[in-house]
Amino acid sequence: MPRWFVTGGGGQLATAFADLLEGEVLLNREEALDIRDAEALRVAVHAFAPDCVLHCAAYTDVDGAEAHAETAEAVNVTGTRNVVEAVRGTHTSVVYFSTDYVFDGQKGAPYVESDATRPLNVYGRTKLAGEREVLGWVHGLVVRTAWLFSETGHNFVRSILAAARERAGTGEPLRVVDDQIGSPTYAPHLAAAVDEVVRRGVGPGLYHLAGSGYCSWCELAREVVQLAGLDVEVEPITTREAGRPARRPAFSALDTERPIPRLPHWAEGVAQAVDKLVPLG
Numbered sequence: 001m002p003r004w005f006v007t008g009g010g011g012q013l014a015t016a017f018a019d020l021l022e023g024e025v026l027l028n029r030e031e032a033l034d035i036r037d038a039e040a041l042r043v044a045v046h047a048f049a050p051d052c053v054l055h056c057a058a059y060t061d062v063d064g065a066e067a068h069a070e071t072a073e074a075v076n077v078t079g080t081r082n083v084v085e086a087v088r089g090t091h092t093s094v095v096y097f098s099t100d101y102v103f104d105g106q107k108g109a110p111y112v113e114s115d116a117t118r119p120l121n122v123y124g125r126t127k128l129a130g131e132r133e134v135l136g137w138v139h140g141l142v143v144r145t146a147w148l149f150s151e152t153g154h155n156f157v158r159s160i161l162a163a164a165r166e167r168a169g170t171g172e173p174l175r176v177v178d179d180q181i182g183s184p185t186y187a188p189h190l191a192a193a194v195d196e197v198v199r200r201g202v203g204p205g206l207y208h209l210a211g212s213g214y215c216s217w218c219e220l221a222r223e224v225v226q227l228a229g230l231d232v233e234v235e236p237i238t239t240r241e242a243g244r245p246a247r248r249p250a251f252s253a254l255d256t257e258r259p260i261p262r263l264p265h266w267a268e269g270v271a272q273a274v275d276k277l278v279p280l281g
């Protein structure tokens, strides 16, 4: 049975791994282990001697990163370098999770692994620099994913459901950005695909793994509201009207040119998440 060391153990994706993985799993939460502390990380990794590190810890607040670039850099770049240094001299593989926000959104078609990167925001720049740290490791895998959601943690599907419940029956619409397109990804679908990729022993390198298909945030919100049976209108707005601090790509759907498993369609993931969330009230 493989031994898995998971950084960022309290997060959304790490939780999906914890629910799925077989074998010995060590979930490290920020309060137990800050990945910026290179020595503590090295000691913890050596003590556990994992076959694979699933490096889920990250500074993930896209808008917050604009004002806290140093922190985003320390966690996403230096922290990732520390993870790689902690396994150096072993056979441990490192799987790092990156983002569609490494692209500028100008391609007009889904991005594949060989496409050129050009991040528009601090978060994307720091995640891209983290990729380079991991690709420098002989057993390093970079998995780019996008628009993650699940039943737990901070994510768009849960936020929309909460906002729609508040407005249901009031006549007040939900206003959601309609000019950004991406590939929503159900975290348990991603976790299952990563588990398969690692077990198959695919080589090191760069992989795109995101929900099949693509949609806008507004379309995603409509799907959630409709599946939850809530009486709320979802009104499309532009990125400019939303006025968020970080620039985001207009079209950052992901596709792959590698022989790896495809994830189910994003709408299947939304249906599964809403099915679990709606009875919770």
Ligand SMILES: NC(=O)c1ccc[n+]([C@@H]2O[C@H](COP(=O)([O-])OP(=O)(O)OC[C@H]3O[C@@H](n4cnc5c(N)ncnc54)[C@H](OP(=O)(O)O)[C@@H]3O)[C@@H](O)[C@H]2O)c1
Pocket: 007, 008, 009, 010, 011, 012, 013, 014, 029, 030, 031, 033, 034, 035, 036, 055, 056, 057, 058, 059, 060, 075, 079, 097, 098, 099, 100, 127, 145, 146, 147, 148, 149, 153, 154
């Ligand atoms: N969410 C998305 O839409 C999305 C899209 C594309 C790629 N990704 C990537 O996928 C990965 C997982 O994302 P996620 O949605 O699961 O994020 P998440 O829920 O925000 O989880 C990240 C975890 O990292 C922890 N963390 C932050 N700083 C840390 C530090 N210095 N040391 C140790 N742990 C630290 C956080 O702890 P606290 O909560 O205590 O800060 C949190 O538990 C990340 O690499 C992210 O960049 C996410």
